[in-house]
Amino acid sequence: MANSKFEYVRNFEQTDTLLANTWIVVRIDGRAFTKMCAKYGFEKPNDRRALDLMNAAAKAVVSDLPEITIAYGVSDEYSFVFHKACTLFERRASKLVSTVVSTFTANYVHQWSTYFPDTPLTSPLPTFDGRAVCYPSIQNLRDYMSWRQVDCHINNLYNTTFWSLIQLGGMDAKEADKTLAGTLSADKNEILFSRFHINYNNEPEIFKKGSVIFRDYELVDPMSHNTAQVVEAQAEPIQQSKTQNENDKKRRAKARILVEHLDIIKDDFWDRRPWILSNKPGKIPKET
Numbered sequence: 447m448a449n450s451k452f453e454y455v456r457n458f459e460q461t462d463t464l465l466a467n468t469w470i471v472v473r474i475d476g477r478a479f480t481k482m483c484a485k486y487g488f489e490k491p492n493d494r495r496a497l498d499l500m501n502a503a504a505k506a507v508v509s510d511l512p513e514i515t516i517a518y519g520v521s522d523e524y525s526f527v528f529h530k531a532c533t534l535f536e537r538r539a540s541k542l543v544s545t546v547v548s549t550f551t552a553n554y555v556h557q558w559s560t561y562f563p564d565t566p567l568t569s570p571l572p573t574f575d576g577r578a579v580c581y582p583s584i585q586n587l588r589d590y591m592s593w594r595q596v597d598c599h600i601n602n603l604y605n606t607t608f609w610s611l612i613q614l615g616g617m618d619a620k621e622a623d624k625t626l627a628g629t630l631s632a633d634k635n636e637i638l639f640s641r642f643h644i645n646y647n648n649e650p651e652i653f654k655k656g657s658v659i660f661r662d663y664e665l666v667d668p669m670s671h672n673t674a675q676v677v678e679a680q681a682e683p684i685q686q687s688k689t690q691n692e693n694d695k696k697r698r699a700k701a702r703i704l705v706e707h708l709d710i711i712k713d714d715f716w717d718r719r720p721w722i723l724s725n726k727p728g729k730i731p732k733e734t
């Protein structure tokens with residue numbers, strides 16, 4: 447053992463352990479993306495290339511960290527959910543957050559040229575911040591996910607109407623703001639339809655719902671189980687044999703990772719995909 451007089455500095459390391467048996471959400475967010483989007487001329491209000499790039503980087507994170515059970519992204523943010531049984535990096539917040547942020551950023555920068563072949567990246571390069579939050583119950587976690595998706599809907603309806611008033615209606619930002627002040631969802635739908643013949647329902651799902659990433663197994667009958675109740679009742683992770691752990695690992699690695707634009711507020715999404723909450727890999731779908 448090499449003991450030096452300097453070793454005592456180790457004691458300065460504080461623990462930052464996230465509470466056991468809770469769902470950890472690491473949310474990353476683009477730093478100063480308002481400026482970045484202007485610099486690279488992202489389309490307003492939604493740039494499909496930018497969203498596809500966010501999704502590609504997030505998919506790489508989910509693939510790299512199998513203890514992430516689901517991820518949800520909108521605009522310049524992505525939330526990654528670590529299962530409550532996750533033991534990765536001893537649940538240390540700084541390690542989890544820094545790993546997610548650096549894996550995401552590296553992939554975002556690496557894949558930039560695939561999505562923006564004609565606009566090379568220049569300094570200042572895109573960067574992201576990140577935070578970790580613990581959610582004690584499945585209800586809390588589901589409410590968190592619903593909160594992000596509702597936010598996506600509210601912002602997208604507002605932005606779609608705002609930019610239609612400007613791009614199609616010839617207004618400036620001030621006039622558009624004034625037109626929308628105090629309006630409800632129904633009013634914005636009406637403005638879009640009566641002035642611009644836009645039916646908001648027909649807007650792309652990726653804009654209206656954001657993106658959700660999860661592993662692909664065979665869907666199950668929603669009535670056949672009560673995963674949330676079973677998982678909620680577990681006080682500690684189930685002890686499995688080494689072989690069982692290895693099998694789970696293999697099946698997880700084999701599963702395709704999907705990027706979809708689905709409603710994650712309603713029960714149906716979760717009930718058909720019990721593996722997201724149970725962490726127990728499902729059946730690999732047969733090749734079609």
Ligand SMILES: Nc1nc2c(ncn2[C@@H]2O[C@H](COP(=O)(O)OP(=O)(O)OP(=O)(O)O)[C@@H](O)[C@H]2O)c(=O)[nH]1
Nearest residue numbers: 476477478479480483488489490491492493521522
């Ligand atoms: N034009 C365009 N802008 C986008 C798109 N997606 C995200 N943005 C921009 O990204 C911003 C994200 O909001 P914030 O994260 O609150 O703002 P920010 O500038 O990144 O600031 P910080 O996160 O606090 O550093 C929005 O205000 C938009 O301007 C897009 O598809 N097109």
Ligand SMILES: [Mg+2]
Nearest residue numbers: 475476477522
């Ligand atoms: Mg941001």
